[in-house]
Amino acid sequence: xxxxxxxxxxxxxxxxxxxxxxxxxxxxxxxxxxxxxxxxxxxxxxxxxxxxxxxxxxxxxxxxxxxxxxxxxxxxxxxxxxxxxxxxxxxxxxxxxxxxxxxxxxxxxxxxxxxxxxxxxxxxxxxxxxxxxxxxxxxxxxxxxxxxxxxxxxxxxxxxxxxxxxxxxxxxxxxxxxxxxxxxxxxxxxxxxxxxxxxxxxxxxxxxxxxxxxxxxxxxxxxxxxxxxxxxxxxxxxxxxxxxxxxxxxxxxxxxxxxxxxxxxxxxxxxxxxxxxxxxxxxxxxxxxxxxxxxxxxxxxxxxxxxxxxxxxxxxxxxxxxxxxxxxxxxxxxxxxxxxxxxxxxxxxxxxxxxxxxxxxxxxxxxxxxxxxxxxxxxxxxxxxxxxxxxxxxxxxxxxxxxxxxxxxxxxxxxxxxxxxxxxxxxxxxxxxxxxxxxxxxxxxxxxxxxxxxxxxxxxxxxxxxxxxxxxxxxxxxxxxxxxxxxxxxxxxxxxxxxxxxxxxxxxxxxxxxxxxxxxxxxxxxxxxxxxxxxxxxxxxxxxxxxxxxx
Amino acid sequence: xxxxxxxxxxxxxxxxxxxxxxxxxxxxxxxxxxxxxxxxxxxxxxxxxxxxxxxxxxxxxxxxxxxxxxxxxxxxxxxxxxxxxxxxxxxxxxxxxxx
Numbered sequence: 246x247x248x249x250x251x252x253x254x255x256x257x258x259x260x261x262x263x264x265x266x267x268x269x270x271x272x273x274x275x276x277x278x279x280x281x282x283x284x285x286x287x288x289x290x291x292x293x294x295x296x297x298x299x300x301x302x303x304x305x306x307x308x309x310x311x312x313x314x315x316x317x318x319x320x321x322x323x324x325x326x327x328x329x330x331x332x333x334x335x336x337x338x339x340x341x342x343x344x345x346x347x348x349x350x351x352x353x354x355x356x357x358x359x360x361x362x363x364x365x366x367x368x369x370x371x372x373x374x375x376x377x378x379x380x381x382x383x384x385x386x387x388x389x390x391x392x393x394x395x396x397x398x399x400x401x402x403x404x405x406x407x408x409x410x411x412x413x414x415x416x417x418x419x420x421x422x423x424x425x426x427x428x429x430x431x432x433x434x435x436x437x438x439x440x441x442x443x444x445x446x447x448x449x450x451x452x453x454x455x456x457x458x459x460x461x462x463x464x465x466x467x468x469x470x471x472x473x474x475x476x477x478x479x480x481x482x483x484x485x486x487x488x489x490x491x492x493x494x495x496x497x498x499x500x501x502x503x504x505x506x507x508x509x510x511x512x513x514x515x516x517x518x519x520x521x522x523x524x525x526x527x528x529x530x531x532x533x534x535x536x537x538x539x540x541x542x543x544x545x546x547x548x549x550x551x552x553x554x555x556x557x558x559x560x561x562x563x564x565x566x567x568x569x570x571x572x573x574x575x576x577x578x579x580x581x582x583x584x585x586x587x588x589x590x591x592x593x594x595x596x597x598x599x600x601x602x603x604x605x606x607x608x609x610x611x612x613x614x615x616x617x618x619x620x621x622x623x624x625x626x627x628x629x630x631x632x633x634x635x636x637x638x639x640x641x642x643x644x645x646x647x648x649x650x651x652x653x654x655x656x657x658x659x660x661x662x663x664x665x666x667x668x669x670x671x672x673x674x675x676x677x678x679x680x681x682x683x684x685x686x687x688x689x690x691x692x693x694x695x696x697x698x699x700x701x702x703x704x705x706x707x708x709x710x711x712x713x714x715x716x717x718x719x720x721x722x723x724x725x726x727x728x729x730x731x732x733x734x735x736x737x738x739x740x741x742x743x744x745x746x747x748x749x750x751x752x753x754x755x756x757x758x759x760x761x762x763x764x765x766x767x768x769x770x771x772x773x774x775x776x777x778x779x780x781x782x783x784x785x786x787x788x789x790x791x792x793x794x795x796x
Numbered sequence: 797x798x799x800x801x802x803x804x805x806x807x808x809x810x811x812x813x814x815x816x817x818x819x820x821x822x823x824x825x826x827x828x829x830x831x832x833x834x835x836x837x838x839x840x841x842x843x844x845x846x847x848x849x850x851x852x853x854x855x856x857x858x859x860x861x862x863x864x865x866x867x868x869x870x871x872x873x874x875x876x877x878x879x880x881x882x883x884x885x886x887x888x889x890x891x892x893x894x895x
Contacts, residue, residue, distance in 0.1 A: 270809075272812075272853075274852070274853050277852060278852055278856050278857070292856060292857070293814070293875075294813055294879065294880050295814065295815065295816060295880065295883055295884065296813065296814035296815065297813070297814040302884055332797075342812060342813045342814075343811065343812050343813070343814070344812060455874060474837070483849075648845075655877065656879050656880070657884035658884055663876075664880070665885075668885060714875050714876070715873045717874070718875070719875070
């Protein structure tokens with residue numbers, strides 16, 4: 246993986262020194278809160294409902310064991326012994342004290358990590374396929390491009406005060422595991438004729454106005470990536486609305502100006518940016534690419550060793566095909582029913598670090614579904630990995646199933662939330678554990694957001710839940726048929742919301758209806774929904790009837 | 797201020813650790829809503845809020861929050877404030893068998 250060059254190291258250290266001074270000046274009164282707030286946000290420090298929260302970037306979701314151990318140390322020493330992985334491949338510490346934050350940032354800098362640009366109207370952490378470099382369906386490794394984008398966007402002088410935040414996601418595989426269509430810029434690596442390039446989409450985003458990204462360039466030669474992205478940002482920076490924060494994202498510019506107009510402006514600017522770059526970005530990319538060589542060869546048998554029923558069940562759900570027949574990609578579920586989705590204790594972080602070091606080529610990933618991935622594990626080592634995970638409470642065999650729920654922190658932590666997400670996720674997961682049904686149901690995405698900002702990606706789930714407050718009471722709206730993949734779709738609202746007491750039963754009725762409606766076990770929820778529409782599901786939700794397929 | 801229904805308390809977050817805090821009758825900050833001064837008069841609420849905002853070296857983001865009397869002292873009216881008083885219900889549930 247990428248290791249900081251001297252330039253990165255100096256920059257991050259200088260930023261920590263600046264922030265240390267800013268914290269001192271806030272405490273001794275030389276800075277007002279109004280002056281301090283944008284400075285702390287630029288360094289990932291929020292003030293939430295009950296405490297400060299420090300959001301640390303995990304660039305394209307990639308960590309090594311040393312970094313994971315340092316996160317554990319930070320959690321133990323300055324927080325409450327745990328961290329929370331988010332849908333944008335960040336980790337959040339929920340209880341830092343203001344005076345400690347500069348020390349936390351210094352400790353992060355020791356392992357090449359920082360919290361810069363995890364907030365504010367700038368280019369945020371670039372996210373990527375968590376299986377990058379390992380997936381069997383990969384066309385090209387997206388990580389060198391993600392790192393190039395990280396270096397280019399970090400402290401980019403032109404793009405520190407964009408109209409609004411800006412999110413970029415990149416994938417190099419056929420299956421989109423990075424939700425690229427829900428990002429301001431979505432990049433999908435393609436191969437056309439012997440040439441590698443990108444399909445570039447813009448204007449995706451969830452929140453109060455959910456929109457899917459639209460393709461602005463069907464094939465961009467990979468050599469043109471940075472000049473083209475800079476052209477998009479340049480046009481957006483100049484023309485994006487600044488009069489209304491709810492209309493300031495690039496998706497609104499696409500909607501109001503039209504994709505064609507925007508494309509013309511971007512292409513015109515691109516002619517200039519391409520000339521300006523003059524190949525410097527190519528030299529940088531060449532330097533970066535060397536950091537992402539495939540792991541050293543480590544052969545083994547191509548079959549998974551026999552094991553207990555629990556081990557086999559875990560293999561069935563939590564493994565993905567690796568590009569090498571003797572390896573597997575392991576998804577470590579952070580969704581043991583009853584636990585907080587995405588939370589991991591310091592002790593668990595250390596177990597994961599040990600496993601990565603011993604069995605996983607020192608490589609760990611954080612997925613946008615808030616799980617941890619060991620991307621390169623020999624099949625022969627799977628029993629040992631499973632054993633160790635089970636000992637740490639990390640062996641839930643539910644990756645991709647209904648209890649593998651994405652949930653934002655919701656009103657348990659977040660100052661913006663309108664309802665709680667976590668307890669709903671916990672109750673749904675426990676219910677399906679009791680029903681012993683989810684393996685029969687198969688892959689199914691259930692995402693929960695605690696407010697309209699949609700950090701829980703509820704719009705792009707098979708079953709999406711949005712928590713709102715109505716007259717002092719939590720109410721949960723449901724959307725169905727959302728899809729985060731290459732066949733991306735925004736879910737459709739079922740109708741009136743459900744109370745906190747009703748929502749678990751409502752989800753259960755939807756899942757049972759899906760079982761009734763599907764033609765066979767191969768027909769996914771998305772396929773059933775496209776075939777039958779909302780009607781049969783509304784029937785079971787609101788009319789107490791059985792789902793009937795009129796199609 | 798104009799939309800606040802009395803009575804109210806003054807609340808904020810502690811500058812140093814971010815804890816929710818409430819202004820007491822003695823002008824100090826307490827981590828317990830039960831200690832808060834319950835203010836029933838609009839002019840006094842304005843005065844207390846202004847004094848709280850001026851304490852930028854101790855608290856962040858002071859504002860008025862509606863309360864109603866309860867058996868153990870004031871209770872928040874707003875749902876968000878109730879959660880703020882209670883704290884995250886899931887604080888330790890992430891700490892599992894590995895510990």
